[in-house]
Amino acid sequence: MKVYADNAATTKISKTALDAMLPCYTQIYGNPSSLHTVGQEAFHALRDARRTVAECLGCESDEVFFTSGGSESDNWAIRGIALAMAKKGKKHIISTKFEHHAVLHTLNKLEKEGFSVTLLDVYENGIVRVEDLKNAIRDDTALVTIMYANNEIGTIQPIREIGAVCREKGVLFHTDAVQAVGHIPVDVKADNIDLLSLSGHKFHGPKGVGALYCKKGIRFENLIEGGAQESNRRAGTENVPGIVGMAAALKEACDNMEKNAEKLVAMREQLINGILKIDRSRINGDRVNRLPGNVSACFEGVEGESLLLYLDLAGISASSGSACTSGSLDPSHVLLSIGLPHEVAHGSLRLSLCEENTPEQMDYILSQLPGIIDRLRDMSPLWEKIQKESNSK
Numbered sequence: 409m410k411v412y413a414d415n416a417a418t419t420k421i422s423k424t425a426l427d428a429m430l431p432c433y434t435q436i437y438g439n440p441s442s443l444h445t446v447g448q449e450a451f452h453a454l455r456d457a458r459r460t461v462a463e464c465l466g467c468e469s470d471e472v473f474f475t476s477g478g479s480e481s482d483n484w485a486i487r488g489i490a491l492a493m494a495k496k497g498k499k500h501i502i503s504t505k506f507e508h509h510a511v512l513h514t515l516n517k518l519e520k521e522g523f524s525v526t527l528l529d530v531y532e533n534g535i536v537r538v539e540d541l542k543n544a545i546r547d548d549t550a551l552v553t554i555m556y557a558n559n560e561i562g563t564i565q566p567i568r569e570i571g572a573v574c575r576e577k578g579v580l581f582h583t584d585a586v587q588a589v590g591h592i593p594v595d596v597k598a599d600n601i602d603l604l605s606l607s608g609h610k611f612h613g614p615k616g617v618g619a620l621y622c623k624k625g626i627r628f629e630n631l632i633e634g635g636a637q638e639s640n641r642r643a644g645t646e647n648v649p650g651i652v653g654m655a656a657a658l659k660e661a662c663d664n665m666e667k668n669a670e671k672l673v674a675m676r677e678q679l680i681n682g683i684l685k686i687d688r689s690r691i692n693g694d695r696v697n698r699l700p701g702n703v704s705a706c707f708e709g710v711e712g713e714s715l716l717l718y719l720d721l722a723g724i725s726a727s728s729g730s731a732c733t734s735g736s737l738d739p740s741h742v743l744l745s746i747g748l749p750h751e752v753a754h755g756s757l758r759l760s761l762c763e764e765n766t767p768e769q770m771d772y773i774l775s776q777l778p779g780i781i782d783r784l785r786d787m788s789p790l791w792e793k794i795q796k797e798s799n800s801k
């Protein structure tokens with residue numbers, strides 16, 4: 409059996425999205441900035457896609473800017489606001505310890521450029537405390553950037569409350585909603601969000617395309633200079649097929665959200681219950697307040713990368729956490745941020761599901777996992793040590 413359970417890394421493009429894209433390569437191939445009919449057809453496709461994305465987010469069309477993906481949107485939002493607010497003498501930014509690297513690395517760089525950054529704790533349950541945010545806001549705070557849902561452990565943050573605090577204190581609020589949009593309800597107005605990042609390939613759209621929502625009237629600097637595209641805010645000929653595909657995928661995801669979530673939660677709980685039967689296993693992050701399709705687990709005495717290889721041999725595609733940390737020997741900053749010791753964080757497994765997965769596939773995963781873990785533990789000096797320590801107690 410083949411099981412793709414790495415949908416937080418990327419998803420398969422949906423048929424709806426692909427069908428919407430194909431004519432943009434073969435018929436509607438004009439440059440949206442061209443004044444002739446072929447160009448205007450592309451312009452209309454772009455306009456319609458922007459309207460669709462705006463409707464899904466609960467904002468106006470002219471508050472949506474298309475980008476090359478989640479990373480660009482995060483970079484743009486944070487740097488764009490930081491540079492604009494620095495002119496008013498505000499150079500403090502608040503975020504959390506377990507953001508995506510697109511956020512954390514941007515903040516690192518801004519720190520070197522003279523900005524000051526406060527990273528909030530996310531505690532054992534992987535959820536930021538609004539009280540901590542209130543205490544961290546200063547007179548010179550320019551921006552709060554807190555992710556909607558974490559990409560590794562799936563925990564959902566109290567975004568509406570965070571947004572309300574920011575509004576009350578007059579501080580701008582950006583959220584990296586790449587894992588949330590299309591999966592759980594997101595409404596930028598009701599959630600008090602000023603800027604939001606999303607990415608097409610996390611909800612069955614194409615890769616290399618995303619969007620930044622920015623509330624009307626907020627000043628932020630451009631990241632990419634050149635032509636007058638995206639209302640003079642983001643230069644470069646628009647990726648019309650990508651944008652059209654992303655909009656179609658987003659509409660499909662939002663239209664089917666409730667139905668999909670119900671199915672995903674059932675499969676997620678099936679996996680979690682099975683995993684917790686394995687000796688010395690644990691589920692990372694809040695049990696309830698998590699993305700419908702996210703299972704994040706740790707197995708003591710197991711090396712996560714080896715676990716992935718054996719699962720792959722069994723036809724199961726999973727992840728040890730973030731695709732961005734693979735190739736590095738350091739455990740994930742997300743798992744360390746929720747207080748896991750290094751050796752436990754090394755034995756991590758993330759299974760991220762989509763609505764195309766089936767309960768039978770979950771049965772299959774659970775039929776393979778315990779045997780693989782036994783085999784790895786038999787070879788592990790760390791497991792031997794854990795066993796000795798527990799026997800001597």
Ligand SMILES: *Cc1c(COP(=O)(O)O)cnc(C)c1O
Nearest residue numbers: 477478479508510559586587607
């Ligand atoms: C995938 C992801 C990103 C990066 O998006 P790209 O479109 O791949 O650049 C940013 N933030 C989170 C939370 C993600 O999961």
